[in-house]
Amino acid sequence: MGGFQLVELPPVEKTDRPILAAIVGSESVLIIDSGNSKNHAREFLNEIDKLSLPKRRYLVITHWHWDHVFGIAEMDMPTFAHIETKIEVEKMLHLDWSDKALEERVENGTEIVFCKEKIQEELKEPRILNLKAPDITYEDGVIIDLGNITCKIDHVGGEHSIDSSVVQIIEDRILFIGDCLFVDLYHGDWSYSTESLIPLIEKLLSYDVDYYVLSHADRPFPKKEFIKITNMLKEIGLLADKIGDDKESIMKQLSRPIVDEDIQNLDYFLAGLRKYK
Secondary structure, eight states, rough: OOOOOEEEOOOBBBTTBBEEEEEOOSSSEEEEOSSSSHHHHHHHHHHHTTSOSEEEEEEOOSSOOHHHTTTTHOOOSEEEEEEEHHHHHHHHHHHOSHHHHHHHHHTTTTOHHHHHHHHHSOEEEEEEEOOOOOSSSSSSEEEEEOOOOOEEEEEEESSTTTOOOEETTTTTTTTETTTTTOOOOOSOOBBHHHHHHHHHHHHHHOOSSSEEETTSSSSSHHHHHHHHHHHHHHHHHHHHHHHHHHHHHHHTOOOOOHHHHHHHHHHHHHHHHHHHH
16 A cells, blocks of 8 residues: 555435545545535545644545535535536536426426435525535546655546546555446436447556445445456446347346346346437
8 A cells, every 4th residue: 555544434325425535645635526515525524624634635526416516615625627527517506406496407307306306305495505616627637646645537438427537546556436337317218338338447447456436335346346347237238239129138148147236237228229229
C-alpha cells in the first residue's frame, strides 16, 4: 500500500445513497462524490472532521445523477467533473423539486419513477435545494497529486451516463468506477447493449489495479471476482445478440448454472435489443 488513508461512508439502498470516499494523501484529500443530499454530505464531512487530515480538500464527481451531486454545495470545496457533468448539473440548478414538479417531469419523460421515489425518500417536502455545479472541468481526465498518493481521473462514458468518470488510486491499485457499469436508466426500459458495454468492460479491465469499487456495492471487488462478474455479463449479452428475443433458448446455452442476476441482466440486454433494433 502507498500509506494512504481511505475513509468511506457505505451506500444506503433505501434512499439510493452511493458510497462516499475520501482519499487521503500527506498534503491533501480527494473526496469521491458529494452524496444525494445536504444531510448525506454533512454526515460524511462530520466523520472526516474527526480525523487528523490535511486541510486542503478537493471533490470529484463521477457523473451527473442526483444521488452523486446534490451535496456539492454542502461540501463547499473545489470540484472536478467532466464537462458534460457540469452541463447536466447546471440544468438542475433552477428546477422545482416539489412532489408536483417531480410527477410532471416523470409524465413528460425527463425524470424516472425510480429516482423520483428515492428523492422523495431522502428529501421530504418542502424540498428546497441548494445546488451547485462543479467548477473545474476536464474532457479526457486529470491527475491530482495528494502528496505520496496520485489519483488519476479518467472519462470512460458508458450507457448509464455518457459523462461517467473513474478514479484510479495509482499507488494502492484501487479503481472507483462510480455507476458506469450499470444500465441505461433514462431512455425507456432499463437496458444494456453489448456495443457499448463490452468496450467499457475492456477499458475497466485495462487498469493496473487489484480492487474495483462500485458506488452502490457494499464492498470492493478483487480483480479476479470483477473479471468473473463482467465475463458473466458479456456471455449473456453476446448470446442475446446471437439468438435474439428468446429467453429460454439463451438460458439453455449458458455455460454455467443460472443465478438470479443472470435473469435480470438478460432482461436488460433484451430490452436493449428491442430499443435499438
